[in-house]
Structure formats: C-alpha cells, structure tokens
Amino acid sequence: MTTKSSPTPWVDGPFSLIETPSVKIKSDHFYLKAASEMTHAHNVLIRSLNAILRQGPHIPTSTDPKYCAKDVTDFLNYVRCWVQMVHHHHWVEEEFIFPEMDKFSGKPGLMDxxxxxxxxxxxxxxNLESYSINTKPEKFEWKGAQGMEHIIDSFSEDLTGHLYGEIEVLLTLSDLDSEEFKKTWLKAETIAKQSGNLKLLACGEDFPPFPWFMPYLAHYAFAVRNGSWRFNPCDFWGKPRPLAFVNNNASED
Incomplete structure (x- = not known):
C-alpha cells in the first residue's frame, strides 16, 4: 500500500492529515470557513481510517492463541460505523451541498x-461494509487476498485523494457570493444533523457541530455498552488516547 508518510506513531498516518486553510489564509469570505470546516470533517474520516490501518494488523485472528471473538466483533463494528459515516458525509454533499452550490453560483456543474x-x-x-457486516469473527483475516487490508487498499488512495482534492476545489470559490455560500452551508449542517448519527467523534473535529451536550449523552448512552469505541483514537471529548491494539496488546475499555 502506498500512502502518505507520517513521522508520528499515532493516527496522523499512514495517510497524512489536511492542514486547516484558515491557519495560513486570512479572509472574511465564507469560502474559507467552508473549506476549513470541510477540512475538519475530512480529517475525522482520515484519522479513523488511520486508526483502522494501525490496529487491524494487531487484531488476533482465530489461529492466534490470543484470539478473542469479542475483539474481532467490536473491530468489525467499528469499521462498519466508519464506512457508514463516510457514506453519510458524501450523501449530504451529493443530495444537497453540491446541487445548491450549482444553483446559487449560476454555474451548473461547478462541483462535478x-x-x-x-x-x-x-x-x-x-465491499468493506459488506465484509464488516457479514464476516464471522473466526473468519476474520487482515492479510491475504480475502483479507480486510486488501479491500481497503483497493479504494483508500482514491478516497483520500478525493478528501485532499475537495478542499482545493473549495479554495477556488472566493468569487462566489459569500452570504449565499453561508446560507447553503448552514442548511447543509441542519440536514446532516437531522439525518445523521453519532457513529464516531474523532479528535475534536466533529462535522457538523453537535449541541454542547451531545458528546456527554453519547458517552453515557452508548460507550459503556459498546466495546467498539475502544478502537477510536480519541475519547468522546476529543482528547487523543492510546490505540487499543498495537503489537497485539489490548488496552482496557
């Protein structure tokens, strides 16, 4: 697998994160806020993908003396949640953000x-979603032609390339009307919250913004009964934490 290199041992690799545009660019135009918020959303997806890639090789399979069916089940569920989060993010883009931007800009095909x-x-x-749903714990493999790594390798370069590239597209839109851009974005956030879920809250960069109480509600309602959350690289308040599986050593939930 060819990936972006990272010198850090956490989840800033193997795929590199996107630098927030507002760090270097200063502008009151809403295009910059949109690009920066989308960067946060994309970095959530990238960090969670990196968490899967870093931990997947260390999940003991059925032939390993350290094999535990619950570990595999929880990991498969974490992967499923990540896939569904990606699907939801792109559904909001395709169903609302892109068409609305085409309309208010007067440029059909702007986001084609x-x-x-x-x-x-x-x-x-x-394919990855199907694997995560249908694979029995004892059949899970990371390596090999039928393994999870092979499936991820088949699309991860295209996915991350898109996540990087979409930010560059947004940064070319400074000629659009700032207020109309803002209206479209706020509507998209509302739609995303109404149709979304609380699958993953990764590293303090949740998109769209959740009400202040939501991380606490999610933590107490779901986390204590869901072992899959231990694979997340951050806790529910966005604080980085050690990965659950590295070098075949599992941490406590």
Whole structure:
C-alpha cells in the first residue's frame, strides 16, 4: 500500500492529515470557513481510517492463541460505523451541498469533479461494509487476498485523494457570493444533523457541530455498552488516547 508518510506513531498516518486553510489564509469570505470546516470533517474520516490501518494488523485472528471473538466483533463494528459515516458525509454533499452550490453560483456543474470522484471508491467502500457486516469473527483475516487490508487498499488512495482534492476545489470559490455560500452551508449542517448519527467523534473535529451536550449523552448512552469505541483514537471529548491494539496488546475499555 502506498500512502502518505507520517513521522508520528499515532493516527496522523499512514495517510497524512489536511492542514486547516484558515491557519495560513486570512479572509472574511465564507469560502474559507467552508473549506476549513470541510477540512475538519475530512480529517475525522482520515484519522479513523488511520486508526483502522494501525490496529487491524494487531487484531488476533482465530489461529492466534490470543484470539478473542469479542475483539474481532467490536473491530468489525467499528469499521462498519466508519464506512457508514463516510457514506453519510458524501450523501449530504451529493443530495444537497453540491446541487445548491450549482444553483446559487449560476454555474451548473461547478462541483462535478468532486461528485464524480465519489464513484471511484464507492464500490470499495461497499465491499468493506459488506465484509464488516457479514464476516464471522473466526473468519476474520487482515492479510491475504480475502483479507480486510486488501479491500481497503483497493479504494483508500482514491478516497483520500478525493478528501485532499475537495478542499482545493473549495479554495477556488472566493468569487462566489459569500452570504449565499453561508446560507447553503448552514442548511447543509441542519440536514446532516437531522439525518445523521453519532457513529464516531474523532479528535475534536466533529462535522457538523453537535449541541454542547451531545458528546456527554453519547458517552453515557452508548460507550459503556459498546466495546467498539475502544478502537477510536480519541475519547468522546476529543482528547487523543492510546490505540487499543498495537503489537497485539489490548488496552482496557
């Protein structure tokens, strides 16, 4: 697998994170806020993918003396949640953000390139979702032609390339009307919250913004009974924590 290199041992690799545009660019135009918020959303997806890639090789399989069916089940569920989060993110883009931007800009096809890029990795995501749902714990494999790593390798370059590239597209839109851009974005956030879920809250960069109480509600309602959360690289309040599986050593929930 060819990936972006990272010198850190946590989840800033193997795929590199995107630098927030507002760190270097100063502007009151809403295009910059949109690009920066989308960067946060994409970095959530990238960090969670990195968490899967870093921990997957260390999940003991059925031939390993340290094998535990619950560990595998929880990991498969974490992967499923990540896939569904990616699906939801792109559904909001395709169903609302991209069409609305076409309308208010007066430029039909403005977002065709990022929309078409979704097609490049859709099949791979669907395969990974199917694997995570249908694989029995004792049949789980990371390596090999039938393993999870092979499925992820089939689409991860296209996915991350899209996540990087879409930010670059947004940064070219400073000529659009700032207020109309803002209205479209706020509507998209509302739609995302109404149709979304609380699958993963990764590293303090949740998109769209949740009400202040939501991380606490999610923590006490779900985390204590869901072992899959231990694979997340951050706790529910966005604080980084050690990965649960490295070098075949599991941490406590």
């Amino acid at each position: 390139e990022p929309r078409h890029q979704h097609e490049l990795f859709q099949a791979g995501l669907t």
